[in-house]
Amino acid sequence: MKLVVLGSGTSVPHAGRTAAGYWLETDGGRALLDISPDAPHRMAREELDWVNLDSIWLSHFHLDHIGGLAPFLFGTRSAPQTQQRAHPLRVHGPLGFSKILQAIDQANDYRLLAQPFPVELCEIEPGIEFEFLPGVNAVTLSTPHTKESLAIRLEDKGSVMVYTSDTGYSEELAEFAKGASLLLMECSFFQHKPVATHLELTDAMQLARKSAPKMLVLSHLYAEWDGVDLAGEARQLWPGETIAAFDGLRLEF
Secondary structure (H helix, E strand, O other): OEEEEEEOOOOOOOOOOOOOEEEEEEOOEEEEEEEOOOHHHHHHHOOOOHHHOOEEEOOOOOHHHHOOHHHHHHHHHHOHHHOOOOOOEEEEEEOOHHHHHHHHHHHOOOOOOOOOOOEEEEEEOOOOEEEEEOOEEEEEEEOOOOOOOEEEEEEEOOEEEEEEEOOOOOHHHHHHOOOOOEEEEEOOEOOOOOOOOOOEHHHHHHHHHHHOOOOEEEEOOOHHHOOOOHHHHHHOOOOOOEEEOOOOOEEEO
């Protein structure tokens, strides 16, 4: 698997971090984990094959995670690069996301689904197993952030990636992430988090100790992390490999 961090930040504008988006590439195809308003242009900036994107995962309905879906579809509908594309784009997400997309579509007759290629909307219930990409099996877990929020676990030929997206602390999440080759986890705050529905460093490291991933990538970072050695702080609480996400980070695992 190959991972490219498109956006390591949050909904708050930041000079160096855009909002959530993660490009995942396997032998089975190309996928996007969350699609912020920044993500479509970030894919182009990173020279990724957005024209042939096969699958999109939506973790929950906050706009810094789904706000780029409608603009992306508005762009692909008439982009010269997509006119010869025939294979489908599958969009997976929690129950209710298709209603949100439909509301946007009907607001100004955008014809978002009138693409040169098929678009399949796949609503996923918590705990359901499904094929995310050819050869890549997925299962979801409900997480304590919003009522629809889902973490996702992806398995491909022995490699396992878990993406928490936004979440509060959860013992079930630690169990869900066990054995991950790469755990991509939010770590919104350094300390004294203002809400229970996000993680701060001590929460994240407790989850890391319990799940013991081979590689931990911490993302969804608010500005309070600016100037802080996140990986160094993490090493004081967990001895495993911790990587501080940044826009443009590329990993293979």
